[in-house]
Amino acid sequence: MRVLGIESSCDETGVAIYDGQDGLLGHVLYSQIKLHADYGGVVPELASRDHIRKTIPLINQLLSQTGLALSDLDGVAYTAGPGLVGALLVGASIGRSLAWTLGLPAIPVHHMEGHLLAPMLEAEPPAFPFIALLVSGGHSMLIQVDAVGQYQLLGDSVDDAVGEAFDKTAKMLGLPYPGGPELARLAEQGRPGHYTFPRPMTDRPGLDFSFSGLKTYALNTFNASSKGDQDKADIAHAFQEAVVETLAIKCRRALQQTGLQRLVVSGGVSANSRLRQRLDKLGADERARVYYPRLEFCTDNGAMIAYAGHLRLQAGQHADVEIEARPRWKLQELEAL
Numbered sequence: 567m568r569v570l571g572i573e574s575s576c577d578e579t580g581v582a583i584y585d586g587q588d589g590l591l592g593h594v595l596y597s598q599i600k601l602h603a604d605y606g607g608v609v610p611e612l613a614s615r616d617h618i619r620k621t622i623p624l625i626n627q628l629l630s631q632t633g634l635a636l637s638d639l640d641g642v643a644y645t646a647g648p649g650l651v652g653a654l655l656v657g658a659s660i661g662r663s664l665a666w667t668l669g670l671p672a673i674p675v676h677h678m679e680g681h682l683l684a685p686m687l688e689a690e691p692p693a694f695p696f697i698a699l700l701v702s703g704g705h706s707m708l709i710q711v712d713a714v715g716q717y718q719l720l721g722d723s724v725d726d727a728v729g730e731a732f733d734k735t736a737k738m739l740g741l742p743y744p745g746g747p748e749l750a751r752l753a754e755q756g757r758p759g760h761y762t763f764p765r766p767m768t769d770r771p772g773l774d775f776s777f778s779g780l781k782t783y784a785l786n787t788f789n790a791s792s793k794g795d796q797d798k799a800d801i802a803h804a805f806q807e808a809v810v811e812t813l814a815i816k817c818r819r820a821l822q823q824t825g826l827q828r829l830v831v832s833g834g835v836s837a838n839s840r841l842r843q844r845l846d847k848l849g850a851d852e853r854a855r856v857y858y859p860r861l862e863f864c865t866d867n868g869a870m871i872a873y874a875g876h877l878r879l880q881a882g883q884h885a886d887v888e889i890e891a892r893p894r895w896k897l898q899e900l901e902a903l
């Protein structure tokens with residue numbers, strides 16, 4: 567069974583084809599970074615317009631790259647949410663219409679389920695059950711995953727998501743959008759231990775996250791400094807250390823609390839090399855195995871949507887003729903396979 571996946575929830579247009587037998591046949595990604603850079607962040611209306619321009623040409627590129635025709639497809643999956651409503655509507659309208667024209671089922675996919683399942687595209691995928699740490703621009707969650715669609719939310723962010731805190735702190739330090747990877751790069755020049763930032767919500771039980779205070783802490787530290795390049799690097803370093811350590815503490819708690827020995831880390835922030843290094847150490851300490859997607863599938867992409875769509879279609883799940891766009895959509899509302 568071959569499924570085309572379309573991702574358009576934010577600032578990346580991604581398309582891919584996943585085959586139940588042969589795996590991922592191809593994927594193409596177009597990033598809107600240049601488009602939004604002048605504004606210092608994603609401008610939703612510009613994002614939608616660019617998805618309109620790019621989605622169909624990308625699908626054509628993918629087909630010629632894979633040597634496939636539309637008639638070789640068995641289903642069309644698209645990101646139905648959560649995300650920017652205009653951006654979602656583009657992928658949803660194109661995906662749903664294409665499926666209708668071809669007489670194929672359409673599968674609305676939950677963006678975070680896509681992220682969560684992305685490590686399954688790797689050579690040694692994790693077995694169920696596992697703990698998933700989902701860290702993206704819009705979410706910070708710890709989830710107990712018993713099977714596809716069986717998601718118990720163990721911890722959630724009470725304010726800014728991790729990626730969002732990275733982006734806002736980076737902006738405050740004068741770094742260009744997208745700030746997360748820029749801040750991570752600057753942190754390498756920071757002096758370890760020059761500043762120590764708090765580890766929010768680690769002094770009380772529970773697995774929820776709060777990162778907006780850390781962003782304010784970084785701002786206050788910056789304002790009290792001489793605002794030179796070394797100050798910025800030191801702040802970036804301290805900020806990243808605090809985030810990484812906080813995430814590691816919560817992951818350890820989740821593993822110990824559930825007794826599980828597999829940890830999946832996914833979403834844009836899982837590309838962060840300091841986070842990977844720290845969680846690999848945690849895995850060794852806790853005798854747990856840690857799984858990540860390959861770097862290009864940490865951030866938004868079509869492959870994870872094609873894969874998740876394929877799994878759901880294989881289980882007989884697909885949608886009626888409506889075009890589904892759900893800007894807010896809880897992972898726990900998904901049906902089990």
Ligand code: KG4
Nearest residue numbers: 702703704729746747834835837838865866
């Ligand atoms: O998963 P994603 O592409 O989009 C959402 O679903 O939100 O995640 C994007 C987020 C952004 O906030 C970006 O700054 C962050 O992931 N990010 C990083 C790194 N790479 C991407 N944050 C820290 N370090 C990185 N290397």
Ligand code: ZN
Nearest residue numbers: 702834865866
């Ligand atoms: Zn994402």
